[in-house]
Amino acid sequence: MNTLWVVVIAAIVIYLAYNYYAKRIDQDIIKSDVKKATPAKMYMDGVDFMPTSRNVLYGYHFKSIAAAGPIVGPITAANLWGWAPALAWLLIGVSLIGWVSDYSAIMVAVRNDGNSLSAISHKLIAPRTRSILFTFIFFYLLLVAGAFMGIMSALLAARPDVPFGIIMLGIMGALAGQMLYKWKMDLILVTAIVVVVTVAAMVFGPFGAVNAEGKLDFTQGPISSVVVGFNKAVDTVSGGNAVMVVTDPTNADPRVPAPDAEGKRPTTGVYNADTGEIKTLPSYLFWALFLLVFSYLAATLPIWRFAQPVNYIGFWVTLLTIGLSAIGAVLAPFIKPDIGAFALEAVKSQPWLPEAGKAWQPLWPMLFVTIACGSISGWHALIGSIGTARQLEYETDGLPVGGGAMFTENTLALLALVAVSIAGTGGGAGRFAAGVGSLLTVLFGDGFKLFGTALGFGAFMVIVLTVTQLIFRVMRVTLSEWAGEAMPVLKNMHVSTVTSMVLTILLVLTGTWVYLWQLFGAANQLMAALSLLIVTVWLREQKKNPSYALWPTLFMYITTLAATLVTARNLFVTIVPKGGSAAAGAWAMIIIALLLFVTALVIGWDGYQAYQRYSKTPMKKAAAAAD
Amino acid sequence: MKSSQTQTENKPSRWQAVREFLYGMFGMEIAEHAMEMRASLESIFMLGTVGDMLGVPVLPPYYSLRLLPYLVPHISTWKRRVLREREFSDEHDYHLDGL
Numbered sequence: 001m002n003t004l005w006v007v008v009i010a011a012i013v014i015y016l017a018y019n020y021y022a023k024r025i026d027q028d029i030i031k032s033d034v035k036k037a038t039p040a041k042m043y044m045d046g047v048d049f050m051p052t053s054r055n056v057l058y059g060y061h062f063k064s065i066a067a068a069g070p071i072v073g074p075i076t077a078a079n080l081w082g083w084a085p086a087l088a089w090l091l092i093g094v095s096l097i098g099w100v101s102d103y104s105a106i107m108v109a110v111r112n113d114g115n116s117l118s119a120i121s122h123k124l125i126a127p128r129t130r131s132i133l134f135t136f137i138f139f140y141l142l143l144v145a146g147a148f149m150g151i152m153s154a155l156l157a158a159r160p161d162v163p164f165g166i167i168m169l170g171i172m173g174a175l176a177g178q179m180l181y182k183w184k185m186d187l188i189l190v191t192a193i194v195v196v197v198t199v200a201a202m203v204f205g206p207f208g209a210v211n212a213e214g215k216l217d218f219t220q221g222p223i224s225s226v227v228v229g230f231n232k233a234v235d236t237v238s239g240g241n242a243v244m245v246v247t248d249p250t251n252a253d254p255r256v257p258a259p260d261a262e263g264k265r266p267t268t269g270v271y272n273a274d275t276g277e278i279k280t281l282p283s284y285l286f287w288a289l290f291l292l293v294f295s296y297l298a299a300t301l302p303i304w305r306f307a308q309p310v311n312y313i314g315f316w317v318t319l320l321t322i323g324l325s326a327i328g329a330v331l332a333p334f335i336k337p338d339i340g341a342f343a344l345e346a347v348k349s350q351p352w353l354p355e356a357g358k359a360w361q362p363l364w365p366m367l368f369v370t371i372a373c374g375s376i377s378g379w380h381a382l383i384g385s386i387g388t389a390r391q392l393e394y395e396t397d398g399l400p401v402g403g404g405a406m407f408t409e410n411t412l413a414l415l416a417l418v419a420v421s422i423a424g425t426g427g428g429a430g431r432f433a434a435g436v437g438s439l440l441t442v443l444f445g446d447g448f449k450l451f452g453t454a455l456g457f458g459a460f461m462v463i464v465l466t467v468t469q470l471i472f473r474v475m476r477v478t479l480s481e482w483a484g485e486a487m488p489v490l491k492n493m494h495v496s497t498v499t500s501m502v503l504t505i506l507l508v509l510t511g512t513w514v515y516l517w518q519l520f521g522a523a524n525q526l527m528a529a530l531s532l533l534i535v536t537v538w539l540r541e542q543k544k545n546p547s548y549a550l551w552p553t554l555f556m557y558i559t560t561l562a563a564t565l566v567t568a569r570n571l572f573v574t575i576v577p578k579g580g581s582a583a584a585g586a587w588a589m590i591i592i593a594l595l596l597f598v599t600a601l602v603i604g605w606d607g608y609q610a611y612q613r614y615s616k617t618p619m620k621k622a623a624a625a626a627d
Numbered sequence: 628m629k630s631s632q633t634q635t636e637n638k639p640s641r642w643q644a645v646r647e648f649l650y651g652m653f654g655m656e657i658a659e660h661a662m663e664m665r666a667s668l669e670s671i672f673m674l675g676t677v678g679d680m681l682g683v684p685v686l687p688p689y690y691s692l693r694l695l696p697y698l699v700p701h702i703s704t705w706k707r708r709v710l711r712e713r714e715f716s717d718e719h720d721y722h723l724d725g726l
Contacts, residue, residue: 045708059651
């Protein structure tokens with residue numbers, strides 16, 4: 001297998017799915033009509049409701065949905081099950097379910113006056129669905145914040161060439177906000193300054209860090225050596241001893257080194273290969289604190305001051321890295337065939353049945369929640385219904401915008417999969433960065449490998465960090481909305497932000513990374529199942545054939561409920577018996593898993609009843625009942 | 628049919644489509660936020676000047692009437708925006724991108 005084959009297979013599958021399935025559903029089931037007035041035209045207010053060109057919206061929607069999710073998932077899944085199952089699920093998932101969810105959520109919102117999915121669920125299913133959805137969303141955000149904080153802290157502590165680029169990202173973000181909104185400078189000029197400086201800071205992080213033998217030595221580089229010295233100084237706080245110790249039965253934690261040629265993992269400064277223990281050093285805590293401060297600024301300052309410009313720069317960095325890597329991937333089989341060939345195993349077998357005392361990662365249902373956003377994502381449906389749906393100029397733009405952006409995001413996930421598959425060594429993020437570094441050598445020569453890998457790490461960090469800062473922003477308002485009435489102090493944005501961060505850091509310190517990610521994936525896919533459920537109920541109410549949404553709903557619903565239980569079981573069997581703080585974290589995650597399970601059951605039951613109600617009621621009566 | 632024709636007539640060239648796509652990806656969010664800030668300032672101004680339309684008398688009607696000719700073009704969109712039921716997720720400030 002090589003990169004070219006992935007490009008060819010993906011191009012054929014996406015072409016067939018879009019032209020022969022998606023278009024047919026759009027024309028025969030939804031019956032999108034260019035003559036029907038959209039909410040953007042009916043309620044135009046110049047801000048939220050504004051008819052916008054489909055090309056602009058396609059770019060806007062793609063930018064809104066693409067970032068960390070489609071990249072982290074395939075990397076983790078490829079390491080657990082090999083590249084072949086990941087590739088299959090990415091292509092089958094997006095063709096049969098992913099675009100369905102994104103496109104249908106937009107069209108349901110368009111046909112319901114531009115209302116959000118939660119408002120539509122309140123009207124179509126039951127009033128309590130909306131309240132339950134808020135609870136669900138808070139814990140969903142908590143899980144993803146924990147998963148992302150964990151992976152970023154480990155990366156910053158382990159790679160001295162990465163922090164400089166991230167610090168510059170923050171500085172350039174604040175500067176860009178000032179230049180754009182206060183000094184009113186030209187967007188292109190601002191972009192040129194801040195993006196070039198940030199990318200240069202990332203690329204030159206490892207500058208000079210090669211010793212006389214040609215090996216990577218971070219104590220040699222002028223930038224990386226400062227970080228190495230700083231980390232050592234911080235670690236002296238505890239005398240170089242671990243502040244706490246955790247274990248990861250799946251070895252997916254970024255601090256666990258990749259196995260060598262004989263399949264054995266080496267003992268490192270933070271990982272004990274004999275016991276499987278992972279040390280949490282003070283430097284890890286410092287970088288976690290650094291990320292919290294970064295996110296705090298993003299969550300509490302006006303969005304134009306920090307979060308938005310940081311995201312803007314981040315998107316450029318991601319696009320440049322991924323775009324150049326994609327060109328490298330296409331050219332590799334012709335220019336450097338050795339680079340384009342896959343080094344990762346096609347299939348890594350995992351036991352289908354649970355073994356006592358061991359983590360259990362069966363392909364079904366765990367693959368389907370580990371790869372979340374690249375195939376299907378519930379969050380897209382929410383974003384689509386509150387943003388894009390209110391700006392569609394014509395109903396017929398719904399498919400190219402919603403479906404098209406989802407298929408495009410899928411290619412991002414495929415590229416992440418290609419990058420990890422061609423890299424021979426490294427853990428999840430390390431494998432991705434090494435893959436990016438290899439692909440960039442196709443364009444810039446072998447000498448660029450060191451800098452390309454640093455850019456890969458930097459891009460990975462940026463992708464994850466830009467989402468995390470927004471997560472805390474959304475978490476604080478969700479917490480205020482959800483619990484603010486019962487505890488008015490939570491309406492204070494600083495209190496709600498700090499509360500969210502404390503809960504998150506507790507999960508990061510006591511939890512196990514891969515379970516956090518898989519629980520997030522399960523919550524994300526459950527949300528997808530719930531959005532598909534709303535679509536199915538709406539189709540039933542409209543007396544349209546709901547099959548194209550019903551079957552994906554059932555598959556995602558059953559799969560994600562099962563995955564939630566498997567993750568809870570893994571936590572109970574592998575982490576709880578160890579006792580201490582890790583057990584406390586495991587119990588917290590088990591409780592969250594069960595809470596998600598119960599809320600999903602309640603929404604599912606309400607959805608089933610609504611479906612039955614609309615099945616028995618003639619169309620007009622059904623509409624009246626809904627009102 | 629007319630709408631269909633209009634859509635066909637307005638079909639942008641390929642280069643124009645690429646430019647629009649890039650604007651949507653990079654510029655639209657910033658432009659949208661600038662518009663939101665302006666709209667929120669305008670909403671406060673409108674509330675102060677013709678707020679009595681919504682039952683919030685702030686300015687004496689004499690001044691409101693003198694300003695009315697300048698405000699009339701904005702009244703319908705302003706009322707539409709202010710009177711629509713909103714939830715926090717409607718605000719672009721709280722949109723979570725990238726998942």
